[in-house]
Amino acid sequence: MAVMNDLRTMKNAAWLGWQMEANWADPFLFATYSVVKPISATLILVFMFMVVTGGDTDNAYFSYMFIGNALYMYVAEVLFGVTWVIHDDREHYMTLKQVYIAPINFYAYILGRSAIKIIITTAGVIITLTFGVLVLGVDIFLGDVDWLLLAVSAALGMGCICVLGLALGGITFLTARHSIGINEGVAGIFYVMSGIIFPITALPTWAQSISKVLPVTYWMDSMRRALMPDAMAELSSAAALDITGLGGFSNLYIMIYLAISAAIFFVLSLAVFRFADGVARRKGKIDWTTSY
Amino acid sequence: MSDGWVIRNLRAVKGRAYPRIIGAKREPSWLFFEIVLPLFTVAAYAYVYQFMDARAELIGYVVLGGAMTAFWLNVLWAMAAQFYWEKEIGNLQLYMIAPISRMSILAGMALGGMFSTTVNAASTLVIGALIFNVAFHISSPFMLVAIFLATMVALYGMGMMFASLYMLFGREAHHLSNLMTDPVYLASGFFFPVKYLGAWVAAGASFIPITLGLDALRQMFFTGAAEDAFLSLEAELLILLGLCVVFLILAHYSLRYMEYLGKATGRLTLRWQ
Numbered sequence: 001m002a003v004m005n006d007l008r009t010m011k012n013a014a015w016l017g018w019q020m021e022a023n024w025a026d027p028f029l030f031a032t033y034s035v036v037k038p039i040s041a042t043l044i045l046v047f048m049f050m051v052v053t054g055g056d057t058d059n060a061y062f063s064y065m066f067i068g069n070a071l072y073m074y075v076a077e078v079l080f081g082v083t084w085v086i087h088d089d090r091e092h093y094m095t096l097k098q099v100y101i102a103p104i105n106f107y108a109y110i111l112g113r114s115a116i117k118i119i120i121t122t123a124g125v126i127i128t129l130t131f132g133v134l135v136l137g138v139d140i141f142l143g144d145v146d147w148l149l150l151a152v153s154a155a156l157g158m159g160c161i162c163v164l165g166l167a168l169g170g171i172t173f174l175t176a177r178h179s180i181g182i183n184e185g186v187a188g189i190f191y192v193m194s195g196i197i198f199p200i201t202a203l204p205t206w207a208q209s210i211s212k213v214l215p216v217t218y219w220m221d222s223m224r225r226a227l228m229p230d231a232m233a234e235l236s237s238a239a240a241l242d243i244t245g246l247g248g249f250s251n252l253y254i255m256i257y258l259a260i261s262a263a264i265f266f267v268l269s270l271a272v273f274r275f276a277d278g279v280a281r282r283k284g285k286i287d288w289t290t291s292y
Numbered sequence: 293m294s295d296g297w298v299i300r301n302l303r304a305v306k307g308r309a310y311p312r313i314i315g316a317k318r319e320p321s322w323l324f325f326e327i328v329l330p331l332f333t334v335a336a337y338a339y340v341y342q343f344m345d346a347r348a349e350l351i352g353y354v355v356l357g358g359a360m361t362a363f364w365l366n367v368l369w370a371m372a373a374q375f376y377w378e379k380e381i382g383n384l385q386l387y388m389i390a391p392i393s394r395m396s397i398l399a400g401m402a403l404g405g406m407f408s409t410t411v412n413a414a415s416t417l418v419i420g421a422l423i424f425n426v427a428f429h430i431s432s433p434f435m436l437v438a439i440f441l442a443t444m445v446a447l448y449g450m451g452m453m454f455a456s457l458y459m460l461f462g463r464e465a466h467h468l469s470n471l472m473t474d475p476v477y478l479a480s481g482f483f484f485p486v487k488y489l490g491a492w493v494a495a496g497a498s499f500i501p502i503t504l505g506l507d508a509l510r511q512m513f514f515t516g517a518a519e520d521a522f523l524s525l526e527a528e529l530l531i532l533l534g535l536c537v538v539f540l541i542l543a544h545y546s547l548r549y550m551e552y553l554g555k556a557t558g559r560l561t562l563r564w565q
Binding site (some may be wrong): 020036041081188192 | 313325343346463475497
């Protein structure tokens, strides 16, 4: 019964999230918005690459960069999406207190609202990758894709990002004017340190040590291994150099690392969320508004 | 136009600029985020160029472009979208009944925003330059100041014009500002020379003042930037001055029309759309 209630909460929260994301414009305008934004962000990197190479995109590194940037949308949007639920409901719509005291599982509500973010982001990622393959010759060949690795890696990585978002959501209970900065800061650290658009070997040695602890580094690498195995093999063994910095790790090692990270983050995130929730209740911050 | 009207409007400019300037002091942690956050993008793009053994100027362009993003974000979120936020918290009607020009309120926001954003952008520029060993060579300080001021006036004039549109927006304000971030970074060549987009696209993007402003600043800061220039410095300054006039006039008429439209359709005080 409780599970059915949670599923119903998630379904309705997802529907609410969809309405909030999409019904401000007619469907055509919303579709245009959803396509233009991710593609233009990726094209910045494409032009940077072309300025240096003189227009040559037939290069394993180009595919590495393009895919990393496309997948990074998940990190940015999902992290931001989870915390924005709390900020938006509390500050802008002032409905958080009603949702909070409703006889529903609050986690289910947040997960439902976040699920719609994941679905919209997935559409953006697919459109960007399709554009990359068809127009720019990104090295993804459906016959070569390691589907099992892709499915396991996507599930583990998404789990990791969602639970991290939950911890940041808890912090949002306590901060009004800093949640956006904290989110963007965490996402920014991943962007620089996790081998999103350049291999971690380009970083100074001290930074590479941090990179090798971050689960997003392993997630990015495993997703690339699944989507473009030949190009990754080329990069990992180019001139006997391990350009990616993770060439020595097997797929199994990376999956185990991701699974353990997700489990640790899950426990930590729940603890952070519960602690922040308790503090927010004691200090009366659940229905706190700051006009920000 | 009496002396009293002028003084009242000048006081409105000062009054609206004041919270923008003093606000930075009240919330010092924001200063940290506003300086550090652009550095992540700068660092990532600089490492991409470094990894590809690109010429040194390109890394300099990234640092300069990263610093200039602060102005575009300020114009989008704190100028254009500001009337939307004011409407949401109930201040817009107070502005409407005050015996002052709406342009004065926006000019105050622009001045205050420009001041604090210049401090943030300069910090990002200096820190970025130190981290990535970027060398700047200022060939003509007078021209540099002229280009920068013309870019700012044209850019914030554009922000005032957008503010009139945002006055009537509901949630689409947030989405529109989001939409105008990355596409403008691309079209205006924040992280690579705009000329590589092709002459027609670069010419179209020149309606966004920061496109030509950035191109001109690059030419003045970096010795090898002439080969990446879209237009000559003089031509860019002239166009920017023209854009200053055009955007300020358009902002004036657009604000009047949108205010009328807002009153006629009852949307000036409509919240939570």
